[in-house]
Amino acid sequence: MEWYIVLSLIGVGLVAGFLNTVAGGGSMLSLPMLMFLGLPANVANGTNRIALFLQSIISANTFRRSKVLDLKKDYRLAVPATIGSVFGAMFAVELNEAVMRKVIAVVMVVMLFMVIFRPESKMRANAGCESSKHSVLQYIILFIVGFYGGFIQLGVGFLLIAGLVWGCGYDLVKTNAVKVFIILIYTAFALIVYIWNRQVDFASGLILATGNMTGAWLGAKFTIKGGAKYVRYVLIVALVIVTIKLLGVF
Numbered sequence: 001m002e003w004y005i006v007l008s009l010i011g012v013g014l015v016a017g018f019l020n021t022v023a024g025g026g027s028m029l030s031l032p033m034l035m036f037l038g039l040p041a042n043v044a045n046g047t048n049r050i051a052l053f054l055q056s057i058i059s060a061n062t063f064r065r066s067k068v069l070d071l072k073k074d075y076r077l078a079v080p081a082t083i084g085s086v087f088g089a090m091f092a093v094e095l096n097e098a099v100m101r102k103v104i105a106v107v108m109v110v111m112l113f114m115v116i117f118r119p120e121s122k123m124r125a126n127a128g129c130e131s132s133k134h135s136v137l138q139y140i141i142l143f144i145v146g147f148y149g150g151f152i153q154l155g156v157g158f159l160l161i162a163g164l165v166w167g168c169g170y171d172l173v174k175t176n177a178v179k180v181f182i183i184l185i186y187t188a189f190a191l192i193v194y195i196w197n198r199q200v201d202f203a204s205g206l207i208l209a210t211g212n213m214t215g216a217w218l219g220a221k222f223t224i225k226g227g228a229k230y231v232r233y234v235l236i237v238a239l240v241i242v243t244i245k246l247l248g249v250f
Contacts, residue, residue: 005037006207013211017055020212021180021219024157027052030208031104031154034201041100043201045092046194048153049187050205055212056184062220063177074178077164078185080139084146085186089193092151107154138163142182149183150190156183176223180216 012033016026027048034044063069095103141163149156160179161172194200 001203001207009033009037009204009207010211013051013055013208013213014215015211016051016208017059017212017215017217018219018222019215020052020055020157020183021059021216022176022223024159024161024179025155026157026212026215027153028155030212034204034208035104037204039201039204040097041104042093042095042097043199045100045104045152046191046197046199047201047205048208049191049194050200050202051209051212052153052183053187053191054209055216056180056187058213059180059216059220060177060184062217063180063224066220066224068173068224069177069181071181074181075185077138077142077178078182080143081146081149081182082186082189084143084148085150085190086193088147088150088152089190090150091147093193093197093199103152104154107152146182146186149186150193173223176220180220 012029016030018026019029020026030051031044031048034047035041039047060069064071092100145156145159145163148159157179160182161175164175164178191200
């Protein structure tokens, strides 16, 4: 692999890891990058999970050590998402290259409209009104989000943020901590499915993960120190970047 390709993967991973931790949408940069480097769409989709898994370890552990993440309570939210992700990954590996390319193109367009019209309206801080119990509806929603994450991943951070803020009453700092923990758990299981079906390029994935992990650490530190107010600003910036990317400006 050429040195400039390595640097490009690390650079994209750095930005993607940061965005994934503080808001979402990082995979909208990393997945097209992997495809641009020549990986088939289905292999790029699987390979991206290596970076997501390793970045989530870094960011979740940073949140845990800062006592933002409570594993004794928050693990319950990861269960339905994990079950959904396994089904989503099993569905994805059955699609051929041509179909997967079309699916990614359609999802990118759908996410464009979601990025423009939906997420920001859901991003309201509800500090002090955190739900003590989780409803069946919340578990169903998380199962569906998990299925989508295991299948394609693009923009799943925005879906989790909206669901956790709106459905569970978390503020944005707590939301980001729980979000990365859920992604960590379900990605581990989805990645096994992709590896089993030989849809992972380990070399590209590990190089990309180097940048993602660094970006995730910076993003978690920024979230903890910046608070919900600053996370909201970064979320808006992330939405703008993703929109520009989807419009093909860069």
